[in-house]
Amino acid sequence: xxxxxxxxWRQMDDLAARGxxxxxxxxxxxxxxxxxxxxMSHLSATEQNRILTTLNAIDAAEVLDEVPDAQxxxxxxxxxxxQAAAIVSELPSDEQADILAAxxxxxxxxxxxxxxxEQAADLRxxxxxxxxxxxxxxxxxxxxxxxxxxxxxxxxxxxxxGDKYVDxxxxxxxxxxxxxxxxxxxxxxxxxxxxxxxxxxxxxLSEPLFVRDQDSVDxxxxxxxEHEFLGVPVVDAERRLLGVVKRHDVDAALTDRADGEYxxxxxxxxxxxxxxxxxxxxxxxxxxxxxxxxxxxxLAASIIALYQDTLTAVIALAVFLPIISDMSGCSGNQAxxxxxxxxxxxxxxxxxxxxxxxxxxxxxxxxxxxxxxFVAVAAWLWQGNVYLGLVxxxxxxxxxxxxxxxxxAVPLLLKRWNVDPALASGPVLTTVTDMCGxxxxxGFATLMLTKLTA
Amino acid sequence: xxxxxxxxWRQMDDLAARGxxxxxxxxxxxxxxxxxxxxMSHLSATEQNRILTTLNAIDAAEVLDEVPDAQxxxxxxxxxxxQAAAIVSELPSDEQADILAAxxxxxxxxxxxxxxxEQAADLRxxxxxxxxxxxxxxxxxxxxxxxxxxxxxxxxxxxxxGDKYVDxxxxxxxxxxxxxxxxxxxxxxxxxxxxxxxxxxxxxLSEPLFVRDQDSVDxxxxxxxEHEFLGVPVVDAERRLLGVVKRHDVDAALTDRADGEYxxxxxxxxxxxxxxxxxxxxxxxxxxxxxxxxxxxxLAASIIALYQDTLTAVIALAVFLPIISDMSGCSGNQAxxxxxxxxxxxxxxxxxxxxxxxxxxxxxxxxxxxxxxFVAVAAWLWQGNVYLGLVxxxxxxxxxxxxxxxxxAVPLLLKRWNVDPALASGPVLTTVTDMCGxxxxxGFATLMLTKLTA
Numbered sequence: 050x051x052x053x054x055x056x057x058w059r060q061m062d063d064l065a066a067r068g069x070x071x072x073x074x075x076x077x078x079x080x081x082x083x084x085x086x087x088x089m090s091h092l093s094a095t096e097q098n099r100i101l102t103t104l105n106a107i108d109a110a111e112v113l114d115e116v117p118d119a120q121x122x123x124x125x126x127x128x129x130x131x132q133a134a135a136i137v138s139e140l141p142s143d144e145q146a147d148i149l150a151a152x153x154x155x156x157x158x159x160x161x162x163x164x165x166x167e168q169a170a171d172l173r174x175x176x177x178x179x180x181x182x183x184x185x186x187x188x189x190x191x192x193x194x195x196x197x198x199x200x201x202x203x204x205x206x207x208x209x210x211g212d213k214y215v216d217x218x219x220x221x222x223x224x225x226x227x228x229x230x231x232x233x234x235x236x237x238x239x240x241x242x243x244x245x246x247x248x249x250x251x252x253x254l255s256e257p258l259f260v261r262d263q264d265s266v267d268x269x270x271x272x273x274x275e276h277e278f279l280g281v282p283v284v285d286a287e288r289r290l291l292g293v294v295k296r297h298d299v300d301a302a303l304t305d306r307a308d309g310e311y312x313x314x315x316x317x318x319x320x321x322x323x324x325x326x327x328x329x330x331x332x333x334x335x336x337x338x339x340x341x342x343x344x345x346x347x348l349a350a351s352i353i354a355l356y357q358d359t360l361t362a363v364i365a366l367a368v369f370l371p372i373i374s375d376m377s378g379c380s381g382n383q384a385x386x387x388x389x390x391x392x393x394x395x396x397x398x399x400x401x402x403x404x405x406x407x408x409x410x411x412x413x414x415x416x417x418x419x420x421x422x423f424v425a426v427a428a429w430l431w432q433g434n435v436y437l438g439l440v441x442x443x444x445x446x447x448x449x450x451x452x453x454x455x456x457x458a459v460p461l462l463l464k465r466w467n468v469d470p471a472l473a474s475g476p477v478l479t480t481v482t483d484m485c486g487x488x489x490x491x492g493f494a495t496l497m498l499t500k501l502t503a
Numbered sequence: 504x505x506x507x508x509x510x511x512w513r514q515m516d517d518l519a520a521r522g523x524x525x526x527x528x529x530x531x532x533x534x535x536x537x538x539x540x541x542x543m544s545h546l547s548a549t550e551q552n553r554i555l556t557t558l559n560a561i562d563a564a565e566v567l568d569e570v571p572d573a574q575x576x577x578x579x580x581x582x583x584x585x586q587a588a589a590i591v592s593e594l595p596s597d598e599q600a601d602i603l604a605a606x607x608x609x610x611x612x613x614x615x616x617x618x619x620x621e622q623a624a625d626l627r628x629x630x631x632x633x634x635x636x637x638x639x640x641x642x643x644x645x646x647x648x649x650x651x652x653x654x655x656x657x658x659x660x661x662x663x664x665g666d667k668y669v670d671x672x673x674x675x676x677x678x679x680x681x682x683x684x685x686x687x688x689x690x691x692x693x694x695x696x697x698x699x700x701x702x703x704x705x706x707x708l709s710e711p712l713f714v715r716d717q718d719s720v721d722x723x724x725x726x727x728x729e730h731e732f733l734g735v736p737v738v739d740a741e742r743r744l745l746g747v748v749k750r751h752d753v754d755a756a757l758t759d760r761a762d763g764e765y766x767x768x769x770x771x772x773x774x775x776x777x778x779x780x781x782x783x784x785x786x787x788x789x790x791x792x793x794x795x796x797x798x799x800x801x802l803a804a805s806i807i808a809l810y811q812d813t814l815t816a817v818i819a820l821a822v823f824l825p826i827i828s829d830m831s832g833c834s835g836n837q838a839x840x841x842x843x844x845x846x847x848x849x850x851x852x853x854x855x856x857x858x859x860x861x862x863x864x865x866x867x868x869x870x871x872x873x874x875x876x877f878v879a880v881a882a883w884l885w886q887g888n889v890y891l892g893l894v895x896x897x898x899x900x901x902x903x904x905x906x907x908x909x910x911x912a913v914p915l916l917l918k919r920w921n922v923d924p925a926l927a928s929g930p931v932l933t934t935v936t937d938m939c940g941x942x943x944x945x946g947f948a949t950l951m952l953t954k955l956t957a
Contacts, residue, residue, distance in 0.1 A: 081725035083849040090850040115728075117848060271535035274569075279733070300754030307761030308844065311768060315840035316833055322841045323850070324862040332869045335837050342833055343874055346826045347881050353822045354885075360821050367814050367821040368807045371937065372800045374825045375832075379770055379796055383789050386769035387776045390762065394571060395537040396544040396777070408778040415786045420797055427801050431808075483825065 058088035062096045065103040073100065074108050085115040090325050097325075098127050101136065110139035113148070119321040122151035125160070134163030142189045143298060146175040175292075183269060184262035186302055187283045187292035192222035194249055196232055201245035203235075223282055224253045229289040231259055231282055259284045262291055266306070267395055269299045310389055313471035314382075316342070320471075342476050349374075349483035356491035363501045365432050366494055369424065369441045373490055376420060376445060377452040377482040384409050384456030385474045392460060392470065399465040402458040413453035421446030436500040444490035452482040512542035516550045519557040527554065528562050539569040544779050551779075552581050555590065564593035567602070573775040576605035579614070588617030596643045597752060600629035629746075637723060638716035640756055641737045641746035646676030648703055650686055655699035657689075677736055678707045683743040685736055687711055713738045716745055720760070721849055723753045764843055767925035768836075770796070774925075796930050803828075803937035810945035817955045819886050820948055823878065823895045827944055830874060830899060831906040831936040838863050838910030839928045846914060846924065853919040856912040867907035875900030890954040898944035906936040 057080060064073040077085060089097055089112065101109045101124060113121040113136065125133045125148055137145050137160060149157040149172065157176075161169040171189050178184030194203050203222075224233035233253030243252045259282045260272055272281060273296045280295045309320030316338040322331055353360070353370065360366055388405060391397045397405060425442025429435050456478050460470035463477070494501060511534060518527040531539060543551055543566065555563045555578060567575040567590065579587045579602055591599055591614060603611040603626065611630075615623040625643050632638030648657050657676075678687035687707030697706045713736045714726055726735060727750045734749040763774030770792040776785055807814070807824065814820055842859060845851045851859060879896025883889050910932050914924035917931070948955060 082728040083721060083725050086848065087850050087852075090845075117850075267537055271537050274536040296751065297754060300751060300758065304754065304758045304761050307758050307765060308847075311761060311765035312840050312844060314765060314769065315836045317837055317840055322837075322844075324841065324845065324859070328865055328869070332866050335834070335866065336870055336873055338837075339830065339833060339870060339874060340877065343826070343830055343877050346829050347878070350822045350826050353825070354819070357818050357821075361815060361818050364811050364815050365808070367811075367824065368804045370821065371807070371825045371828045371941075372797070372804050374829065375800050375933065375937075376793065376797055378829075379793055380789070382769045383771055383776075383792075386766050386771055387778065390766060390776075391544075391778065393762075394540065396541050396571075398541075405778070411782055412786050412789065415782070416790055416793060419790055420793060423794065423797050424801070479829065483829075487825075 057084060058091040058096075061088055061100055062092055065096070065099045068103060070103055070105065073103055074105075077104075077108065077112065082115040085112060086117070086120075089116050090120070090323065094123075094127060094325075094327075097124055101128065102132060106135040107139045109136045113137075113140060114144060117321070117323060118144075118147050118151060120323050120325050122148050123326060126152050126156060130156075130159045130163055133160045138164055138168060142171065142175060142292070143186060145172055146178075146185070147180070150176050150180070178262065181266045181302060181306065182262065183260045183264045183283045183294050184291065186266065186269070186298045187262075187294045188298075189292040191282070191290070191293045193225050193290055194222060194235065196224050196226060196248065196250040196253070198249050199246055200240055200243055200249055200252065203249055204240055204245070207237075221280070223257070223290055224249055225290050228287075231257060231284050231288055231290040233257055234282075257282065259288070260294065261286070266299060266302045269294060270303065273299055306393065310393070310471040313469065314386070314389070314475060316472075316475070318472065338472070338476075345476055345480040346483070349480050349487065352484050352487040353491065356487075356495060359491055359495045359498060362498060363437070363494055365428070365437060366441070366490065369428065369490060370487060372424060373441070373445050373448060373486040374479075374483045376424075377448045377486050378479045380413065380416060380420070380449045381452030381456030381478045381482050382475060384412075384453040385460055385470075385478060388457050388460040389470055389474070392464060397461065399461045402461040405457040405461060406454050409453040409457035410450060413450035416453070417446035417449030420449055434501060434503075436497050436503075440493040440497055440501065441490055444486065444493055448482060448486040448489055451485050452478065455481055511538060512545040512550075515542055515554055516546060519550070519553040522557060524557055524559065527557055528559075531558075531562065531566065536569040539566060540571070540574075543570050544574070544777065548577075548581060548779075548781075551578055555582065556586060560589040561593045563590045567591075567594060568598060571775070571777055572598075572601050572605060574777050574779050576602050577780060580606050580610060584610075584613045584617055587614045592618055592622065596625065596629060596746070597640060599626055600632075600639070601634070604630050604634070632716065635720045635756060635760065636716065637714045637718045637737045637748050638745065640720065640723070640752045641716075641748045642752075643746040645736070645744070645747045647679050647744060648676060648689065650678050650680060650702065650704040650707070652703050653700055654694055654697055654703055654706065657703055658694055658699070661691075675734070677711070677744055677747075678703055679744050682741075685711060685713055685738050685742055685744040688736075711736065713742070714748065715740070720753060720756045723748060724757065727753060760847065764847070764925040767923065768840070768843070768929060770926075770929070772926065792926070792930075796933075799930055799934040800937070803934050803941065806938050806941040807945065810941075810949060813945055813949045813952060816952060817891070817948055819882070819891060820895075820944065823882065823944060824941060826878060827895070827899050827902060827940040828933075828937045830878075831902045831940050832933045834867065834870060834874070834903045835906030835910030835932045835936050836929060838866075838907040839914055839924075839932060842911050842914040843924055843928070846918060851915065853915045856915045859911040859915060860908050863907040863911035864904060867904040870907070871900035871903030874903055888955060888957075890951050890957075894947040894951055894955065895944055898940065898947055902936060902940040902943055905939050906932065909935055 060076060061073060064076060101112060113124060125137060137148060161172060222235045223231060224235055226232050233250065233255045234257040235249055235253045239252040260269060262283050262285050280293045283291045283294055285291055313320045318334045318337045322334060421442040424445050425438035428441045429438035459477055460474045463470040463473050514530060515527060518530060555566060567578060579591060591602060615626060629643065676689045677685060678689055680686050687709045688711040689703055689707045693706040712730065714723060716737050716739050734747045737745045737748055739745055767774045772788045772791045776788060875896040878899050879892035882895045883892030913931055914928045917924040917927050
């Protein structure tokens with residue numbers, strides 16, 4: 050696979066530069082999805098643009114489908130409105146909604162107004178859902194028939210629409226009442242086993258299983274865990290059929306969530322950055338998080354300024370301040386990560402901060418003791434003063450207990466307050482533990498000053 | 504969902520304590536998978552054990568299937584060998600292999616020796632695969648027939664084995680030669696449309712698609728991206744049929760990878776910790792990472808000791824050392840996260856460190872300038888000395904460029920050297936950037952000492 054790819058983007062670009070639509074298409078057909086995504090990410094904005102506009106809309110949509118959503122949104126933003134509308138129209142509805150949600154609102158509106166009014170209305174509707182509920186994950190491409198339709202009518206309809214339905218990944222179709230309420234599921238093979246003039250209600254499975262549009266991705270996971278289905282119909286509060294959620298899209302949403310948690314925990318606002326994004330956008334997003342952090346950092350470090358006399362008297366302490374800040378942050382972030390993981394898995398609820406604290410404090414006490422001893426011995430050996438070891442060791446030990454306690458609890462509290470725990474836990478944690486750590490080590494040192502300067 | 508669960512674990516435990524197998528089973532049937540997992544994680548080790556041993560092996564296996572793998576392994580380790588073997592035997596083969604791989608080797612061997620020899624041999628085989636290749640993701644429960652079998656023989660076999668095959672999630676069965684080489688795929692419905700005495704080779708689809716046992720999860724993702732299949736047969740180098748990889752298991756492997764990257768980046772060795780794990784195990788794993796870190800931290804901070812005279816002269820610098828250390832770490836970790844993400848997506852290759860560096864250095868220069876100005880102004884306002892601002896600001900600006908350069912490149916270099924980038928990038932990064940940061944700020948300060956002490 051990797052043998053084929055190094056030159057792929059140059060070849061793609063050459064074909065696009067020559068306007069060789071057929072050659073470009075056949076090259077793309079030979080590449081895997083990952084190879085297409087990698088090739089696109091190696092080309093400049095102009096080159097990527099040229100590839101999309103050289104291809105016809107259907108093939109360009111396939112390229113968009115292979116690259117990460119954030120990159121697809123960038124690509125669409127750079128196309129003309131008409132080109133963008135043509136290409137986006139060829140994507141599955143869930144992809145359409147994801148991409149339009151990721152681009153600038155005014156531009157998204159312009160693109161929508163270029164699309165067929167019915168498709169645009171559907172899409173506005175889809176975009177109103179949060180990305181992690183059934184409504185945000187469903188596709189609206191679903192075969193639906195009225196319960197009063199006869200089998201002959203359904204078969205005729207299928208035969209007419211043949212081409213269109215290839216994209217529907219049909220296994221089932223759905224039967225609705227006059228008001229659109231889901232009343233049954235139709236296995237296509239049942240159509241072959243009954244009289245053509247019977248109504249489809251006579252061969253459908255009634256009382257079908259469904260999920261609600263506001264059901265969370267965790268509910269969907271449970272659903273697919275219990276039922277060996279490839280997809281499930283989504284209904285609104287009045288049980289009207291809205292679309293279908295596919296098992297694969299639930300799985301993909303879980304991967305996206307895990308990826309987003311990782312990126313956000315490292316300060317990537319929005320949970321996605323690709324190096325194909327424009328530099329200023331990347332800077333702006335990273336800075337959004339860094340500038341909050343530097344403010345909090347200065348706040349925390351200002352504690353040190355309060356103890357300048359102690360520091361001047363025992364300058365060796367300055368070596369240990371960054372160590373205590375860093376190590377407490379590390380211990381606390383371990384606890385943050387475990388809490389975010391357990392929240393994701395549904396193993397703990399946001400109101401269980403106290404229980405989590407109970408599970409962390411012992412770990413903190415043990416690890417704090419080990420780390421404290423470590424740094425105490427280092428300080429003692431270095432300066433030959435056992436009291437210096439005592440001061441920095443006990444400060445680190447105590448601060449480790451504090452930081453795992455905060456680290457374990459803070460994601461739960463943030464979640465209760467509707468703040469994204471993955472993004473905010475780190476800064477909150479390190480600010481508090483830095484302040485505590487500096488206070489502890491410099492406070493202890495002030496108390497022991499005569500011993501330290503002896 | 505959450506309304507039902509708060510008392511579920513108490514109820515489960517009460518039923519288990521009374522030995523009420525039937526009551527416990529019917530309670531578990533009413534709970535979703537997430538509820539079962541949450542309930543188990545709220546019970547003590549003894550209580551969890553009692554629940555598994557109260558249930559029959561099949562139902563206990565279902566409980567194991569709902570909890571995270573790491574917790575399932577813990578549970579199995581605490582059972583008697585006979586109980587463990589009975590319950591593990593009821594799991595799908597991929598789950599069996601995952602659990603046995605996660606428990607202590609001697610104990611796993613004991614459990615294997617209690618299982619049916621054939622099953623144990625299969626399982627030893629499965630356990631030899633890495634978890635992220637086709638062999639590690641496949642199940643061996645696959646319907647296979649010899650190409651010389653007649654349709655009547657196959658139908659008779661299916662009818663006999665009815666119960667057993669319920670678990671196989673059959674859609675297809677596979678046809679092999681006398682030596683086990685995959686030669687065809689059999690759609691079960693084709694069995695109904697041919698003469699019973701014909702060999703199945705007459706109705707099978709020949710030249711079936713397959714993957715190799717050593718194909719990576721990314722290859723599998725590409726495969727399922729191109730083919731709308733639910734599963735694909737896995738073969739060895741001689742094209743002998745080994746098992747089937749299901750689409751859902753590929754998706755799940757991707758989520759696991761993303762979760763593991765997040766946890767490892769925060770210092771959770773092994774990529775998994777649950778608070779149901781024994782405290783000492785949790786401490787040991789976290790400490791494995793923390794003690795390496797504290798050693799590196801002490802090494803980095805020892806730079807400060809070289810500049811004690813400068814520090815004593817300008818004690819205000821001590822306030823800025825932790826800020827520079829922290830902020831450089833933050834900027835660098837953003838670059839690490841984006842590189843790990845792009846590696847996962849296959850958008851960059853480990854040999855492209857130079858290209859990544861080119862993409863990071865501009866971001867670092869812009870963000871460094873902004874952060875440097877920020878901290879420069881803070882220092883100037885606080886001490887009324889513009890040179891202090893100049894020293895700390897330019898040090899932070901320069902060190903931001905250094906840290907994003909290292910942060911972007913280090914995951915790629917570690918990957919080339921076969922070190923896990925998620926686990927090791929952070930410590931490598933912060934050690935180098937701390938050292939550079941301390942050198943820069945204290946070095947600049949030493950050069951400007953007369954201006955700073957004026």
